[in-house]
Structure formats: structure tokens, C-alpha cells
Amino acid sequence: MTQQPVPAATNVEFLRWILRRRARVRIRGDSMKPTLSPGDIVFVDTKAYRDFAPHDGDIVVATHPGEPGLQIIKRVDFTDGEHAYLRSDNRDDPRASDSAQFGLVGFDLLIGKVTACVRA
Amino acid sequence: MLKVFASLAHRIPADEVSAHCDGPCGVYDPASVRVAAEAVLSMTKKLVDAGPATTLEAQNTQARYIAIKEQQAHLAKEELLVLWTDYFKPPHLEAYPDLHTTFWNAAKLCSDAKVHCSVEVAEKLMAAVEEIHNIFWASKGRDDAWVTAS
Numbered sequence: 001m002t003q004q005p006v007p008a009a010t011n012v013e014f015l016r017w018i019l020r021r022r023a024r025v026r027i028r029g030d031s032m033k034p035t036l037s038p039g040d041i042v043f044v045d046t047k048a049y050r051d052f053a054p055h056d057g058d059i060v061v062a063t064h065p066g067e068p069g070l071q072i073i074k075r076v077d078f079t080d081g082e083h084a085y086l087r088s089d090n091r092d093d094p095r096a097s098d099s100a101q102f103g104l105v106g107f108d109l110l111i112g113k114v115t116a117c118v119r120a
Numbered sequence: 121m122l123k124v125f126a127s128l129a130h131r132i133p134a135d136e137v138s139a140h141c142d143g144p145c146g147v148y149d150p151a152s153v154r155v156a157a158e159a160v161l162s163m164t165k166k167l168v169d170a171g172p173a174t175t176l177e178a179q180n181t182q183a184r185y186i187a188i189k190e191q192q193a194h195l196a197k198e199e200l201l202v203l204w205t206d207y208f209k210p211p212h213l214e215a216y217p218d219l220h221t222t223f224w225n226a227a228k229l230c231s232d233a234k235v236h237c238s239v240e241v242a243e244k245l246m247a248a249v250e251e252i253h254n255i256f257w258a259s260k261g262r263d264d265a266w267v268t269a270s
Contacts, residue, residue: 014125024129029139036139041129061137065269066152073137078184080162082270085188088139100191103155104162106269118129 003035003075003089004057006042009116013043021045023112025061025071031088031098032073035059039120042073048113054084059114062086065102071111074098082107148207150253156196157249158269160233161242163189168239190234196245197230203256216255226252 016022022043027036036042036059044061054060054076062084064070074086083104088097099105163185173179204223213219226248232241250266257264 009122009126009129011122011125014122014129017129024132024134025137026134027139028136031139038139041134042137064138065155066149071135071137073139080166083162090139101195102152103159103192103195104269118126120130 005035006059006114006117009043009118013116017043021047022115023061025073027073031090032059032075033090035075035089036073036117037120041118041120042114043116044112045115046112048115049107049110053081053107054079054110054113060084060086061111061114062105063109063111065105065109073114079107080104084110148203148256150199150203150249150256153196153199153203153249154246154253154268156192156199157230157242157245159192160189160196160230161239161246162270163192164233164237164239164242167237186237189237193230193233193245196233196249197227200227200230200252203252207256208259212259215259219255222248222251222255 013022017024023046024041024043027038027040027042029038042059042061048054056076056078058076059073060076061071061073064072072086075089077085077087077099079085083106085099086105087099167182167185167189170178170182170185173182200223204219204227208219216222226245229241229245229248232238233245246268253264253266
């Protein structure tokens with residue numbers, strides 16, 4: 001799958017954040033390189049999957065299926081209608097773990113869709 | 121204006137999301153086996169429901185399902201081996217004399233799930249994982265319910 005880049009945040013996206021239509025989180029770790037690097041800020045649409053299922057290629061923030069307190073950021077490789085298979089963009093990172101290790105992730109664990117980023 | 125916003129976005133503290141997810145050492149939970157076994161069952165059902173693939177797109181999709189089934193069955197076997205060899209100790213064997221046979225059979229079912237595309241085998245694997253779930257939590261003096269994601 002082509003790893004589509006995350007668009008840079010625009011003024012509109014910042015306004016959505018100010019109006020609380022977007023959450024804002026900071027990236028930790030290398031497993032989403034080169035798309036996202038440690039320290040990058042991303043905006044997250046937490047209502048994106050309320051009415052619609054995720055698409056292949058979406059970058060999502062999700063709750064780790066094995067560690068409820070851990071939020072992770074990964075790319076949707078494919079879905080089966082109820083679950084998403086999440087992969088890291090950086091397949092060379094030996095510390096990266098994704099659905100290859102923790103399995104399919106239920107849509108209920110998806111927190112939102114990444115819409116834009118601000119580079120570190 | 122954009123620079124001001126970007127500066128604000130970085131200066132204001134934000135929650136972190138992890139691109140890594142290293143598991144904590146010393147924490148055992150058969151849920152990791154269950155998640156992998158459920159993925160095997162899910163992929164197997166999809167393959168059986170889809171039937172023979174006649175188009176290139178369908179063949180591509182099924183190849184991906186098969187790859188996941190293979191991968192998750194292997195992961196389930198690895199997670200079983202961790203529980204079997206690291207968590208369970210000789211005193212557990214006294215309480216559960218069939219422990220070795222239970223794990224042996226579950227590991228064999230992981231292999232069967234790779235070799236075959238059988239919902240029956242995948243369901244047998246889930247049943248074996250449920251049995252291990254019950255033994256594991258009983259060994260901790262707990263009665264945690266068996267819950268599946270799907």
C-alpha cells in the first residue's frame with residue numbers, strides 16, 4: 001500500500017482544534033517514520049468513525065487491544081467490516097509492534113482519524 | 121498566522137500517542153493467545169465464505185487473508201509457549217495434571233489452523249484457548265469471564 005503523507009495543518013485545521021473539533025496529540029517513537037516522527041503534533045478527528053468505517057490507508061489513533069491505558073498511532077492496512085488491521089509505516093523499526101503482533105483491532109478501539117500534522 | 125498556530129500547537133502540552141508498544145515484562149495474560157486465535161477464526165470464516173477466487177482482486181484479497189491466518193496462528197503458538205514454559209511452574213502441574221497435554225494439543229491446533237482452512241479447526245483452537253484461560257485464572261485464584269472481541 002502507498003504510504004500517503006499526512007497533510008500539514010492549515011489555518012482551518014487549527015480553528016477546528018480551537019473549536020474543539022480536533023484532539024491534539026504528540027508522537028512518541030519511530031515506528032511511523034517517515035510519515036510521522038517523534039515530537040510531531042497531529043490533529044485527530046475523534047468523530048470520524050462514529051458513522052463511517054475506517055478506510056484502508058487511514059492513519060488512526062487507537063487504544064492498544066492488550067493495554068487499555070496505551071494509545072497508539074498506526075495505519076489501517078485493511079478492514080473486515082468490524083475490525084482493522086493496523087500496521088506501522090516503518091517496517092524496519094525492530095521495536096515497532098502492530099497487528100502482526102497484537103492482531104485485529106475492533107472498530108470500538110479506534111479513537112479517531114489523523115487529519116493533519118505539525119512537524120517537530 | 122499559520123506560524124503562530126504551529127508554535128501554539130507545540131508549546132501547549134499534549135497527550136502522547138505511542139508509535140511503539142513494548143509489552144511490559146513479566147505480565148502474563150492468555151488474552152494475547154485469544155486475540156490471535158480469534159483472528160485465525162475470523163480469517164478462516166472469511167476464506168470459507170468467499171469460496172474460490174476467480175478474479176485477480178479476489179485472489180489478492182484471499183492471499184492477504186491467508187497470510188494473516190498463517191501469521192496469527194504462529195503468534196498464537198508463540199504466546200502459548202510463553203505461558204506454558206514461563207508462567208506455569210511444577211506446582212501448577214500437580215493441580216492440573218493434564219496441563220502438558222492441554223498445551224500440546226493447543227499448539228498442535230495452531231499448526232492445523234495453518235495447514236487447513238477449516239472453521240471447525242479454528243473453533244477447536246478457540247475452545248482450547250478458553251480451557252487454558254480457565255486454568256490460568258483459576259491458578260491465580262480468580263474467576264475471570266471468558267470474553268471474545270467478536
